[in-house]
Amino acid sequence: MMNADKVLDAKGLACPMPIVKTRKEMKAMDSGQVLEILVTDKGAKADLTAWAKSGGHDLLDHQVDGDVLKFWIQKG
Amino acid sequence: MAVKAMAAGEVAKKVINNEPLFILDVRNGDAFADWKIEGGNIQYLNIPYFDLLDGVEEVVSDLPTDRDILVVCAKEGSSIMVAEMLSEEGVHSAYLSGGMKAWSEHLEPVKVGDLKNGGELYQFVRIGKGCLSYMAISEGEAAVIDATRMADIFLDFAQEKGAVIKHVFDTHLHADHISGGRTIAEATGATYYLPPADAEEVVFEYQALVNGLEASIGSTKVEALYSPGHTIGSTSFIVDDQYLMTGDILFIDSIGRPDLAGLAEDWVGDLRESLYSRFQELAGELTVLPAHFMIIEELNEDGSVSKKLGELFKENHGLNISDEQEFRDMVTKNLPPQPNAYQDIRKTNMGKITPDEEVQREMEIGPNRCAVR
Numbered sequence: 001m002m003n004a005d006k007v008l009d010a011k012g013l014a015c016p017m018p019i020v021k022t023r024k025e026m027k028a029m030d031s032g033q034v035l036e037i038l039v040t041d042k043g044a045k046a047d048l049t050a051w052a053k054s055g056g057h058d059l060l061d062h063q064v065d066g067d068v069l070k071f072w073i074q075k076g
Numbered sequence: 077m078a079v080k081a082m083a084a085g086e087v088a089k090k091v092i093n094n095e096p097l098f099i100l101d102v103r104n105g106d107a108f109a110d111w112k113i114e115g116g117n118i119q120y121l122n123i124p125y126f127d128l129l130d131g132v133e134e135v136v137s138d139l140p141t142d143r144d145i146l147v148v149c150a151k152e153g154s155s156i157m158v159a160e161m162l163s164e165e166g167v168h169s170a171y172l173s174g175g176m177k178a179w180s181e182h183l184e185p186v187k188v189g190d191l192k193n194g195g196e197l198y199q200f201v202r203i204g205k206g207c208l209s210y211m212a213i214s215e216g217e218a219a220v221i222d223a224t225r226m227a228d229i230f231l232d233f234a235q236e237k238g239a240v241i242k243h244v245f246d247t248h249l250h251a252d253h254i255s256g257g258r259t260i261a262e263a264t265g266a267t268y269y270l271p272p273a274d275a276e277e278v279v280f281e282y283q284a285l286v287n288g289l290e291a292s293i294g295s296t297k298v299e300a301l302y303s304p305g306h307t308i309g310s311t312s313f314i315v316d317d318q319y320l321m322t323g324d325i326l327f328i329d330s331i332g333r334p335d336l337a338g339l340a341e342d343w344v345g346d347l348r349e350s351l352y353s354r355f356q357e358l359a360g361e362l363t364v365l366p367a368h369f370m371i372i373e374e375l376n377e378d379g380s381v382s383k384k385l386g387e388l389f390k391e392n393h394g395l396n397i398s399d400e401q402e403f404r405d406m407v408t409k410n411l412p413p414q415p416n417a418y419q420d421i422r423k424t425n426m427g428k429i430t431p432d433e434e435v436q437r438e439m440e441i442g443p444n445r446c447a448v449r
Contacts, residue, residue, distance in 0.1 A: 016154040019126045042438060043150050050104035051126040 002061055002072045004036035005029065011040045011068060018044045019051055022073070026057065029075050034060065037071045045069060079159040081173040082146055084182035088203045091115040091372065092184070092379035096143040100135070100169070102128065102158050103149050103176070111442045113148065113172075113179060113204070114372045125154035132161045145169035150176050177437055179204035183229050185211075186380040188365065191316050193295045196237075199365060199380050200229070206369050206444045207253050208381055212315055214294025219243040220260055221313060221321055222367045225436060227256035231263055241266045243291045243298065246425075247323025247367060248310040249274035251336040252415035252444040254436050255425050258282075267291075271302075271309025274337075279427040285311050303354055305347025306332030306446070308339070320362040320385060325350055327366045328374040328383050330447035331394030333411055336418055340408045348403055351395055360386025370447050393449065407448050416442040 008025050010018040018039045025035055037048065045062065048071050052059045056076035063070045090097050096117045101108050102125035112120065121138055128135065139145055139162075147162070147169050149155040155171035162169050172179065184201045191197055195214030202208070202224055210221040211233060218239040223230050223246075234241050241264040244257045248271060258280060261268035269285040270278065287302035296316050303312045306324040310332070313321040324332040331351060334343040362385045369381045376382065389395050397403040415421070417439040423429045424436065431439065 014153045015149070015151060016125050016129075016157055020129060023126070023129060046107060047104055047124070047126065050106065050124060054124070054127060 002036070003034065004072060005033040007036045007038070009038050010044075011038050013039070014041055015043050015047065019047055022048065022051070023055075026055075026073070026075055031075050034072055034074045037073065039069050039071070040067055042069070044071075048073070079156060079163055080168075080170040082170040083173050084178045084204070085184070087113060087146065087172065087179065088182055088184050088201075088379075091118075091203060092375065098140050098143050098145045099148055100139070100145060100158065101148045102154050107150065111176070113176075116372060119143070125149060125158055128158055128161065132158065132165055132167075136162070136165050136167055139167060139169075146172055148172045148176065148179075152178075176204070176441070180440060181226055181437070183209070183224065183226060184379060185233060186378060188380050188382055189319065189363065191296045191318075195294060195296050195316075197315065197319060198233070199382070200224070200233075201369075201375075201379055201381065202253075203379075205253065205440065205442075208365070208367050208369065210321060210365060212293060212296055212298065213237050213239045214296040216240060217242045217293035219245065219291065219293045219296075219298055220257070220266075221245045222247055222250070222323065223256035223260055225254040225256045225259075225440070227259040227263065230256065230260055234264075240264065242293055244268045245285060245298075245313065246270055247312065247321065248307040249278075249337070249422060249425050250324075251418040251422050252368075252446050253440050254421055258427070271307075271311045273304070274307050274309030275426070277426050277428065285309075287311070301354065303350040305334055305343055305350045307337050308343060308346065310350070314358075314362070317359075318361075318363060319365055320355075320358065321365045321367070322355075323367045324446045326355065326364060326388065326392070326395070327368055327370065327447050328364070328381060328388070329392060330370055330449040331392070331407070333446060333448045334407055335411055336414060336446070337422070340411075344404050344407055347407060348400065355385065355395075356389070358385060360384060360389065364388055368444050368446050370444070370449070411448060412445050415445045416440070 058074040108122040147155040152175040200209040289300040
């Protein structure tokens with residue numbers, strides 16, 4: 001399990017909200033800090049991956065835990 | 077400001093009528109590259125919704141003013157957001173109701189011809205995914221061939237036409253979409269037929285679909301013709317000596333790929349024999365009705381997909397490769413990617429797994445990819 005500086009619970013939210021909230025959290029964080037994101041929207045995986053890439057962030061890891069998808073993104 | 081929804085059916089009509097449309101697709105770039113709404117008169121712009129969160133001002137100048145704008149995403153949420161943002165900038169647009177999921181599920185029934193004694197033959201065009209299903213109706217009885225997962229559409233259609241579904245056929249065990257055949261048969265008491273060679277692992281009862289089998293509805297005759305090669309069980313149908321349903325063996329502008337059940341090398345010989353011997357012996361006047369189309373150019377003007385067998389023997393490249401090795405290479409090498417989740421789709425069609433509806437939708441996302449060209 002990876003250490004995160006902050007956790008965003010976006011479970012139950014449908015697209016586009018997981019990304020909207022992730023983006024907002026990331027804005028308030030410092031470069032190098034890690035945000036853990038919990039989502040249930042299956043489409044979030046491809047979108048978070050693409051969003052992190054386009055924003056210059058690092059998707060460090062992701063896991064599936066039952067219905068919940070977990071992502072760790074490091075701010076670039 | 078409220079924005080307007082456009083139903084998948086309205087978009088389908090625009091595609092069939094070749095009407096102009098501008099699509100702002102806000103899914104991520106990979107999803108757009110993999111699969112999108114196709115049409116002869118559609119212009120596209122793909123910008124992921126997450127690149128528009130700061131505003132859409134920069135996009136506005138790239139949007140046309142002389143054609144309808146449709147914002148499209150996977151499920152609809154992001155497209156509503158973007159359409160609302162556009163509206164605030166004074167740009168009128170609609171969003172695709174239900175997103176690409178609804179597009180994938182939409183079926184457009186098109187009458188493809190008359191049968192003996194007032195019967196009718198309908199093709200159900202799944203325009204977003206390229207699947208084609210059929211219903212033959214004669215004297216209050218119906219037969220369904222290669223039904224898609226959306227069983228209610230077939231049940232409702234038969235009811236509207238005052239017909240009782242008697243026979244449900246699948247030309248083969250599908251790998252690109254989930255069959256609605258078993259559901260329809262259970263709901264109506266109809267007989268469900270599958271080719272036994274494809275059904276070895278199937279866990280439910282079915283009637284064996286074998287070469288020469290004849291079934292009738294009203295005064296119409298449906299005759300089975302074994303034509304292996306896409307799968308080892310693949311079977312075609314001749315209806316009223318007029319129509320040839322070819323399943324995934326022969327398409328309008330391509331032919332079936334032999335690898336989706338894992339045995340391309342073994343089945344390429346069967347594929348060649350079906351196409352170059354069995355079908356050659358049939359009358360060129362038969363109207364070919366395949367189970368898929370791959371590109372929008374394969375649609376006729378009325379939205380149907382069909383062509384005379386004789387014309388296909390002249391025009392379809394896959395039927396005109398005289399060198400056997402060249403044919404073998406074409407259908408076994410450099411094949412397109414396999415359909416999304418095709419192994420799980422096959423297991424679902426065997427009854428081995430029963431994913432819930434939402435998962436089944438996800439499994440079917442994307443194009444059908446059953447052909448080689």
